[in-house]
Amino acid sequence: MEKLNQTTQRFILLGLSTVPHLQVIFFLIFLTMYLMTISGNLLLIIIVRINPRLHTPMFFFLTNLSxxxxxxxxxxxxxxxxNTLAKDRSISLVGCATQMCFSLGMGATESLILAFMAYDRYAAICRPLHYNTIMNRTLCFYLVxxxxxxxxxxxxxxxxxxFQLPFxxxxxxxxxxCEVPAFIRMSCGDTFLNELSIYITGTIIAMGCFYLIxxxxxxxISNVLKIISSEGRQKSFSTCASHLTVVTLFFGTVMYMYLRPHPKTYTDYSKKTDxxxxxxxxxxxxxxxxxxxSMRNKDVKDTIMNQLRRNQIILA
Known part of the structure; x- marks a missing residue:
């Protein structure tokens, strides 16, 4: 009977805001971002699939990232x-556990894929003569x-x-x-084992991958500095800077959420930042x-333009 009660209980997600006009704004912002995310990532997967020139280790990792x-x-x-617009913001235990499982799983997988992508770029730029040997198809498959x-x-x-914690x-x-730190704060039991497991896996996966990147x-960058052409250096630095900016944004925020203490009582500022x-x-x-x-890659842009031209010819 106790198990039945546990599996049928529901949690209430309080959301970002309870102010009506802010809820509408948040809904529109996140809907736009979500549609752009799905469109951009699906487009990349399709482009890589239809262009044989993009069947490389880097784009193999990129399609997995997408x-x-x-x-x-x-x-x-x-x-x-x-939940932003609905009155009922409840979610079942099974739904919450499923959401937590996929979000945690994808977050850890993305960390590793980003690290392997950085290693691929290192092999391509620093070890160009041995690149095909190092980043062979079998290794790429195993890494993914x-x-x-x-x-x-x-x-x-x-x-x-x-979900073994008492609430x-x-x-x-x-x-x-449904995110782990929020549930650790909710629990009225001993969360030492939970926090220890988060710190161990967070240090190994998040920090380990970030340091590898x-x-x-x-x-x-040390190899880029050897490039004689100032235009080539500028282009390479621009690419590296954009990659590192996104990587730092991802890993910095993940480590902030998971690798800092999770006190049961915390300030209004912490509630907002969390x-x-x-x-x-x-x-x-x-x-x-x-x-x-990817969208700055010449082959990607050429594939998009070619497909647009073909569509115009068909429509004409």
Missing amino acids: LIDIIFSSSIVPVLLK AVSWSIGFINSIVQVSLT CGCMNVNHYF LISYVHI KIVPILYTAVTPLLNPFIY
Whole structure:
């Protein structure tokens, strides 16, 4: 009977705001961002699929990143949109656990994919003669498989530990989606094991991947400095800067949310930042990734233009 009650209980997601006009504004902003995220990432997947010249390790990782961003964003934003305008903001335990599982899984998988993409760029720029040997098809497949496997194993462990906590009748989640730190603060029991597991996995996955990316880009930039052409240096620096900006935005906000202490009592400022900061890695970076990593690529732009010309000829 106790298990039945646990599986049928519902949580109340308090959302971003209760002010009516702000709710409408938030709804329109997030709906626009979500549609652009889905469109941009789907477009990238289609472009890579139809252009054989883009069947490279880098774009293999990018298509996986796009798929991750679509799932990541879709596990959170539709629920946010529904709860922004709906009177009933409740979510079932199963629905909450599923959302948490996918968001955690995609977040960890994205961290690893970003690290492997940085290593791929390092191999291409710093070891060009050995690139095809280093980044062979088998290795790329294994790296992607490992990323997805680790992501979901981590999420299953974290979700299992989270929903073993006692909540003592408090069903109000001060957040717009089911995220582990919010549930740790809600719990009336001992959360030491939960926090320890978050710090361990966060340090290994998030910080480990971030340091690997930084090391890769240090080597890349040192090689770029050897380029004689000032135009070539400027273009390479611009690309590196845009990549590092998005990576820092993603990892910085994730580490802020997961690798800092989670006191049961915290200030109004912390309550606001704990809702605002996750927007950057749940909605903003999935929107930016396809544009930052691929839309500046000549082959990608040529493929888009060719398809537009073909469509114009067919319509004519």
